[in-house]
Structure formats: C-alpha cells, structure tokens
Amino acid sequence: MSQPTTTAVYEKPLIGNGFTLSSAPNRLGWLEPTDPHLPLATLHEKYQAHGYLWLKQVLNRAEVLEFRRHYFAAFADLGLLAPDSDPVDGFYANAGEDRTKVRTRMAEFARSEYYETFCRNREIVAFYEAFLGGAVYLHKRMIIRMTRPGDAGSTPPHYDLTYLRGGTDRLCSSWIPFGDTPVEMGGLVYLEGSDRWGRQMEAEFTIKNAELPPEERISAYNRNMTQGGWVTKNLPELADRLNTRWLIADYEAGDMVVHSPYMIHGATQNESQTGRLRLSTDIRYQLADDPIDNRWRSYWSPDDGL
Ligand SMILES: O=C(O)CCC(=O)C(=O)O
Numbered sequence: 001m002s003q004p005t006t007t008a009v010y011e012k013p014l015i016g017n018g019f020t021l022s023s024a025p026n027r028l029g030w031l032e033p034t035d036p037h038l039p040l041a042t043l044h045e046k047y048q049a050h051g052y053l054w055l056k057q058v059l060n061r062a063e064v065l066e067f068r069r070h071y072f073a074a075f076a077d078l079g080l081l082a083p084d085s086d087p088v089d090g091f092y093a094n095a096g097e098d099r100t101k102v103r104t105r106m107a108e109f110a111r112s113e114y115y116e117t118f119c120r121n122r123e124i125v126a127f128y129e130a131f132l133g134g135a136v137y138l139h140k141r142m143i144i145r146m147t148r149p150g151d152a153g154s155t156p157p158h159y160d161l162t163y164l165r166g167g168t169d170r171l172c173s174s175w176i177p178f179g180d181t182p183v184e185m186g187g188l189v190y191l192e193g194s195d196r197w198g199r200q201m202e203a204e205f206t207i208k209n210a211e212l213p214p215e216e217r218i219s220a221y222n223r224n225m226t227q228g229g230w231v232t233k234n235l236p237e238l239a240d241r242l243n244t245r246w247l248i249a250d251y252e253a254g255d256m257v258v259h260s261p262y263m264i265h266g267a268t269q270n271e272s273q274t275g276r277l278r279l280s281t282d283i284r285y286q287l288a289d290d291p292i293d294n295r296w297r298s299y300w301s302p303d304d305g306l
Pocket of ligand 1: 145154155160173174175188265266267280281282283
C-alpha cells in the first residue's frame with residue numbers, strides 16, 4: 001500500500017532570512033479573510049480569537065493604487081523603476097540605483113502631507129473609532145516599507161509591543177499593501193495562534209526587565225532581548241517549536257490587516273516573477289485617552305533605530 005501523501009499548501013519555496021518555510025499542511029496555511037461589514041461584535045470575537053483581522057476591500061482600491069502610482073513616481077529620477085514603465089506597476093529597474101538616496105527620499109515621503117492624509121483616511125478612522133469605541137490617536141511614526149524583488153532581507157518574526165512598551169497595549173497595527181501582493185511577493189505572514197505566545201513572552205520579559213532602568217526597561221534592544229528585538233530569524237524552526245503554522249495570503253490593493261501588538265508576524269522574500277516592488281505601510285492606532293509611547297511621537301525614518 002502506498003503511503004498517504006501530504007499535499008504542499010504552496011508549491012514554490014518561501015524564504016525568510018535565508019530559511020525556507022515548510023510547505024506541509026501542519027506548518028503552512030492560509031490567512032482567513034474577513035468581511036469588514038460583519039457586525040462589530042463578530043469582528044471583536046474574531047480579533048480576540050485569532051489576533052488579526054484581514055479586512056477585505058475595506059479601503060478604496062482606486063485610492064490605494066493611486067498612492068502606489070504617486071509614491072513610485074516620486075522615485076522616478078533615482079532610477080528605481082524600469083525605464084518607460086508605469087509607476088503604478090512598480091517594476092524594479094535593478095540597475096544599481098543609489099540606495100542611500102532612495103532611503104533619504106523614503107524618509108522625506110514619510111513626512112509628506114499626502115502620506116499622512118492617506119493614513120488618516122475616512123475608512124481607516126471610521127473603522128478604528130467603531131472598533132476601539134472612542135476618539136482615536138494615530139502614532140506619528142508611520143512606516144513605509146519597500147522590498148525589491150530578489151533581495152534576501154525580509155522582516156524577521158516579532159510582535160509589535162516589543163517596540164511599543166512605553167504606552168498602552170490596547171493598540172492595533174494596520175498593515176496595508178499598496179498594490180496587489182500575492183504570496184510570491186513576500187507580504188506579511190502570521191504565526192497562527194501566536195497572540196497567546198506573544199502575551200506569555202511579554203509577561204516573561206516584564207519580569208526580567210523589571211530590574212533595568214526605565215529607558216532600558218522599555219527598549220527592544222536591552223540585554224534580555226534577542227538581536228533586533230526579534231523572536232528569532234528562523235521562521236520554520238519557530239513553527240516547529242510551537243507546533244503551529246505560518247499563515248500566508250494573496251493580498252489585494254484595498255485590503256488592510258489589523259493585528260494585535262502580541263501577534264507574531266514576519267515576511268518572506270519578494271520573489272515577484274515580473275519584477276514588481278513590494279510596497280506597504282504599517283501604522284498604529286489606539287484610543288486617544290490611553291497612555292501613548294513618547295518614542296513614537298516623531299516621524300519614522302529608515303535609520304531611526306527604534
Ligand atoms: O511589512 C513588513 O515587512 C513588516 C510589517 C510589520 O512588521 C508590521 O506591520 O507590524
């Protein structure tokens with residue numbers, strides 16, 4: 001008799017920080033989409049149960065794509081895009097652009113009114129006012145990330161509170177892809193059930209960090225933390241250790257994922273076959289009356305060290 005076969009969840013290799021994810025069904029699965037129009041109580045239940053909500057088409061798709069066009073158009077003179085291509089496609093030129101200049105331009109863009117207006121758009125604010133139940137505050141440190149096809153770097157597994165210990169833990173992160181971002185482009189991957197482990201890890205750090213001076217206590221880089229504040233860089237080993245699955249998704253422009261500050265997530269390499277740049281933002285909302293982490297009251301720049 002032949003052995004039962006385990007069908008791979010996703011056929012192509014998915015690599016994060018040089019580690020290849022297992023494609024076995026007990027280690028890899030699909031993120032569950034959520035209709036943003038479900039009753040509020042259902043959205044709360046799902047968020048509590050899973051640590052995330054992948055809200056399908058909660059944003060205006062045309063506006064999201066316009067953002068992508070506007071963003072890449074602002075980099076055209078730096079040789080980032082393939083010649084004669086439409087900026088909305090974000091086709092990477094791969095012609096040795098000056099990465100320092102690109103980083104500087106990214107930081108400039110992150111301070112622009114255009115970007116902030118997007119991050120405060122009516123759909124996002126209306127969602128959070130209803131979901132959090134009051135007047136909301138957007139952290140000024142709003143992050144834009146761009147991943148080149150073929151680049152070996154990708155976000156290692158972490159939970160956001162590691163970097164946000166100076167305020168409330170009743171905050172939510174929004175991850176917003178600018179443009180369709182299928183699995184091969186290395187969108188966010190979430191560790192199933194990890195909100196619970198993030199809480200446990202943080203409770204342990206709180207005990208260990210208690211002896212440190214206040215500034216160090218809230219730092220993601222103090223002596224009790226791993227390098228970079230990451231849980232690890234090894235995605236497959238973490239899934240084995242916790243006996244769980246990495247959840248992948250084909251994200252579309254117009255989607256927004258809301259995740260808890262304890263939910264462990266990372267990313268895989270951008271392996272776009274057509275050479276498209278991955279572009280996304282991650283921003284944080286909380287109730288205006290809850291304590292705010294002062295370190296997040298300044299604009300983000302790629303080298304701000306936080
Ligand atoms: O976009 C990424 O690669 C990382 C985003 C992230 O860590 C977040 O949304 O909290």
